Amino acid sequence: MILEVRDLRVRLGSTFVLDGVSLSIGAGECVAVVGDSGSGKTTLALACMGLLPRGGRVVEGSIRFDGRELVGAGERELDELRGRSMAMLFQEPAAALDPIQRVGAQVSETLEVHGLARGPESRGRVVEALRDAGVPNAERILGEVPHRLSGGLRQRVALASAIVARPRLLFADEPTTALDPPLRSHVLGLLGRLRRETGLAVVLISHDRDAVARHAQRVVALRRGRAAEAAATP
């Protein structure tokens, strides 16, 4: 198992946003997390990434990444893991990219902060990641700023930044909600291909039942912070 979450309880201020949630995922798998808005889907991903907002904290339970306990881990250790071993794709591609940073710099930053590659090697990996993320003629957009790109292209740039360091686990938080329908299946198809080709494990947060049925091997349904059901999709 790459990620094993057990009986996780997370408090945000005075309310329990997650109240006993478990989830496990292995290499190449896709586990979907479904539920209404406010059911705690995003909080689950943020808790695993160690990125809970101020006032949020894990009260009980465990989050094991590759056997390592992440509850109570230091910021340094988490900084090391984030981006390199696990990454997150956000719902709104327009908001998730720095408005003044060019595409090339945006994607190579992940490599740079982890000291993985620099110079021409970094550029090569950036172009490769953009291609893997489904960007046609990747070299052409390296110098663009995000607001000159379409929404679908922005989401693929965000995906490229997330996968450029070849993480083993990706949290995709409603990655298609802000996109037009034809692009939705394209992005989901890309995630499927990455799973098969690189063994990437994908936690797909979604309320799109169709997408979940097509892509996920297991489903965790949340209702007001509790796991309502955990079933295998047919």
Next chain:
Amino acid sequence: MKIDARGIVGFSILGAFVAAGALAPWIAPYDPTVPHDRVADALRPPGSPGFLFGTDLYARDLLSRLLHGARISLAVATASVALSATIGVAVGAAAGEAGGALDAVAMRITDVFLSIPRLVLLLAASAFVGRSPAVLVAFLGATGWMGAARLVRSEVRVLREREFVLAARGLGLSRAQVLLRHVLPNALPAAVVSATLGLGGALLSEATLSFLGFGVAEPLASWGAMIADGAKMIGTAWWVATLPAIAIALCVTAANLAGDALREGLPR
């Protein structure tokens, strides 16, 4: 970004003055500190042969003094704005990023500085240390950072809640890296605008201090000192005080125009 017509006017005027100041030693017709014939050439009006802008009481060429004055006045104003912007960005970024107690303490210190009348503080301080452009820059810089600090703090507090900051954390950037690579670069345009607008204020402060005799000392020329000089004989030789005053007014207006244009041209 787009700069409108006002901005072009502002930047052109500022640019012209900066160029004039920078080239003063080569384009000024005379040495600004050396008097000509004290009897024949004193207080010549503008347009006199050999003295385009006239001369002052000591028979020094006003054009040369204005050009060298531009050098000192603009250099002092620019350097002090650069210093105060640096302090302001550092204080504002630290307060905005840290939040909590450090934020509260930093902002109260800012309030204290804001509540001290700048001129009084500068006058008091200049009584203890010598008069030189460097001292002037240090004083103006150390008392002019509060606006930038407040502005940058509020920008940082807004920016750190944006999703791209969370996304950057998710890619493995530490808080400090996110601050330096994403938050500050996005806050920088606002700081540049405030610095440009602050340039006019710094020019006026320099002129005020020099006018009151606490700025740049004779025989060096700064515009404020030239006005002080000319004020004594404004009735008989209007040009001695009026020409540097026009130069100051033009520069301050140009700085404000440039700052306004930058503010409106910023991508939002």
